[in-house]
Amino acid sequence: MFQNTKCECGHQNPVGTVLCEACGKPLGELEKSSEVLEMRYDGAARRSQRANPNWIDSIWNFFSSVKVAVVLILLTLLGSTLGTIFPQENTFINIDASVYYKDTYGTPGEIYYKLGLSHTYESWWFITLLVMIGASLVICSLDRVLPLYKALSKQKIRKHLQFLTRQRVVYQGEIQEDGEQWVQNAVPFFKKKGYRVYTDGTALLAEKQRFSRWGPYVIHIGLIIFLLATLARTLPGFNMDEHEAFPEGDIKKIPNTSLYVKNEKFTVEFYSEDEMPSEFRKIGKVLPKLYETKAVLYECAAYCNDPSKTPVLKEVARHNIRVNDPLNYKGLKLYQYDYDLTPILRSVSPTLVNKKTGEEYGKFKLEMRGTKRSFELGPYTLQLLEKYMDFTLDENGQPASKTPNPNAPAFLFLMKGPDLPASGVKYIYFPKQVDKERFQQDAINKQLGGLQTNLELDVKSMEDVDFSTATSYLNIRYDRAMPFVWIGAAIVMLGLVIGFYWQHRRVWLRIDGEKLTLGAHTNKNWFGFRREIAAILNKMNIEADEKSLNNGGDKA
Amino acid sequence: MSKSSRRTIQILILIAIVILGGYAIGSAVLGSDGKLEAGDKSPSFALLGTDGAVHKLEDYKGKALVINFFGTWCEPCVKEMPALQSEADKWKDQGVAVIGINAGEDQMTVENFVDGLGIKFPILLDEDKDAINAYHVVPLPTTIFVKPDGRISAIHLGQLDLQTLDSQIAQLVKQ
Structure with a gap:
């Protein structure tokens, strides 16, 4: 459709302009009506409004639409809501999602899983919605802020009469004085109210708090930073969320870092019987009151990437980690997550004795991990041939280990020394008494030929047994994107304050002969605005009632 | 601002949105929660071998690589070891290297295992489970079959028999 966009004042306006960019005269159909003017973007055309839009303009136009933005936001809201019906997959550490939802929630759970709602926030359609909202934010803002900025920074002081009479706040009346003089006299009264005043002969423009108009765009910038930060979380190295087991007394490396954690001591305190409600007491429920890990964080100082050497560690932080009280080191946080009170055998220190004579030949430390291969005990040498952490016999009747965990450790030695054959005697040793009986240590040793020697490994007291009494599970997390999320949120807050706390107020005034015409516009608090104008007019000896200034309009 | 520069900015912004959005959506579609897949780059590692030397992924650059993650206590791992050894011998001269990475056990356990089964190809210790984590190994x-260019060509979970292993390696060499 061909549209003549040239205003009668001679200004050539872009397609889509509602109010002439120069004089403010309503254009096109609008000229014939007498309704209050729509002042959005000061009547300027949005960037993407073009006479012959090509495909880029079409994309631009699509994302520029507020209607589209509202639909996108509603869809995202709906999607986010769906994601809260059942717990998301990533809130569990170790589940088989394909059966978990069906087993726990029945058919609805199965449908939920099959629809992919168990990972709503990582699904392609949810991310697509977020990306589209992001695009909409950028394009919406640019499409409007630039024309608005241009319109506001190049305002003509003398506006078309229709532009003034079709504002929501209007005053018309006769004056006796000379027009130019009257305008000059009015200036100080506007200034006193904090307006910036511009005059052009018999025309005046008073304006204040224009920056309030940038509030929404500041909010958009904040939201874009927010979205980019959440996007950055998916980049490698930006985000970590791991769960690790830390047996008491061990130093363990945090994966993908040069940091090590030592669980020095884990303590747990339970509610005593009389502290618990009777319902719990009846079923014999055990409830932890407090659990705490005394954790030390080390950073590798040397030989970090050389596996042939032992890394040199330097203590960097120390904290007693409790629920909701994590260890925090440069944004890396260790949260108390869970615990396991199953003791884990770390080492035993058996003594070699002669059963008959009771003679002792010395004690040695037998570690479960990093075990030494030979031991000297008085005249005897013990060479460790095999070790089994979780002793069992495989299908061929051969000794094997079921798991790598020291649940039922067994050690096979070759003993050499006085009264023993030169080739030595094999001797199997189970440190745990239960295993000794279960696997019949004596019977095996009889077969191996070691029993006749009367030599035996024996743990003399509980002091010779070293247990890790508890394993603490810590959740290790850092989120390098978090500061940007906060910055984005802070900018959003700033934008909200700018946009909502202040109001952009403008007053246009022109005198044609003896006739004074005043039109005024603000974006909120019309009531206060009318009162302010009435007060200024009163100072100029014009009786104007606040209410009489009201020219209609829905919210005026 | 002239019309043409305005158009340029418009196009630049659209390109930025397409790239960022494409990355976000793409990683949502393809990124199977950080798991390793065929086509991915093989993560690097530096581990101590039972031979006392440090082995790095880069040392095997230009070779087709078969990385076997195992535990000495895991029965299927033990069972497939002879197949791995015979394949290692068979393909040695054709630019194929076989290495084994032990999942977190101590030196003595692994050494006994290697000696007991007569394994000749390099066996590496991963006591801190660095490589296990980097490769997201669960069972x-x-x-893992790695092409000479360092990209993963296939991942096999569970026990391998000689035929499957042989055809996988043959495929790897062909590529």
Whole structure:
């Protein structure tokens, strides 16, 4: 459709302009009506409004639409809501999602899983919605802020009469004085109210708090930073969320870092019987009151990437980690997550004795991990041939280990020394008494030929047994994107304050002969605005009632 | 601002949105929660071998690589070891290297295992489970086939028999 966009004042306006960019005269159909003017973007055309839009303009136009933005936001809201019906997959550490939802929630759970709602926030359609909202934010803002900025920074002081009479706040009346003089006299009264005043002969423009108009765009910038930060979380190295087991007394490396954690001591305190409600007491429920890990964080100082050497560690932080009280080191946080009170055998220190004579030949430390291969005990040498952490016999009747965990450790030695054959005697040793009986240590040793020697490994007291009494599970997390999320949120807050706390107020005034015409516009608090104008007019000896200034309009 | 520069900015912004959005959506579609897949780059590692030397992924650059993650206590791992050894011998001269990475056990356990089964190809210790984590290995055994360019061509979970292993390696060499 061909549209003549040239205003009668001679200004050539872009397609889509509602109010002439120069004089403010309503254009096109609008000229014939007498309704209050729509002042959005000061009547300027949005960037993407073009006479012959090509495909880029079409994309631009699509994302520029507020209607589209509202639909996108509603869809995202709906999607986010769906994601809260059942717990998301990533809130569990170790589940088989394909059966978990069906087993726990029945058919609805199965449908939920099959629809992919168990990972709503990582699904392609949810991310697509977020990306589209992001695009909409950028394009919406640019499409409007630039024309608005241009319109506001190049305002003509003398506006078309229709532009003034079709504002929501209007005053018309006769004056006796000379027009130019009257305008000059009015200036100080506007200034006193904090307006910036511009005059052009018999025309005046008073304006204040224009920056309030940038509030929404500041909010958009904040939201874009927010979205980019959440996007950055998916980049490698930006985000970590791991769960690790830390047996008491061990130093363990945090994966993908040069940091090590030592669980020095884990303590747990339970509610005593009389502290618990009777319902719990009846079923014999055990409830932890407090659990705490005394954790030390080390950073590798040397030989970090050389596996042939032992890394040199330097203590960097120390904290007693409790629920909701994590260890925090440069944004890396260790949260108390869970615990396991199953003791884990770390080492035993058996003594070699002669059963008959009771003679002792010395004690040695037998570690479960990093075990030494030979031991000297008085005249005897013990060479460790095999070790089994979780002793069992495989299908061929051969000794094997079921798991790598020291649940039922067994050690096979070759003993050499006085009264023993030169080739030595094999001797199997189970440190745990239960295993000794279960696997019949004596019977095996009889077969191996070691029993006749009367030599035996024996743990003399509980002091010779070293247990890790508890394993603490810590959740290790850092989120390098978090500061940007906060910055984005802070900018959003700033934008909200700018946009909502202040109001952009403008007053246009022109005198044609003896006739004074005043039109005024603000974006909120019309009531206060009318009162302010009435007060200024009163100072100029014009009786104007606040209410009489009201020219209609829905919210005026 | 002239019309043409305005158009340029418009196009630049659209390109930025397409790239960022494409990355976000793409990683949502393809990124199977950080798991390793065929086509991915093989993560690097530096581990101590039972031979006392440090082995790095880069040392095997230009070679087709078969990485077998195993535990000495895991029965299927033990069972497939002879097949791995015979394949290692068979393909040695054709630019194929076979290595085994032990999942977190101590030196003595692994050494006994290697000696007991007569394994000749390099066996590496991963006591801190660095490589296990980097390769997101869950079940044992897991065998990863890496092309000479360092990209993963296939991941096999569970025990391998000689035929499957042979055809996988043959495929790897062909590529």
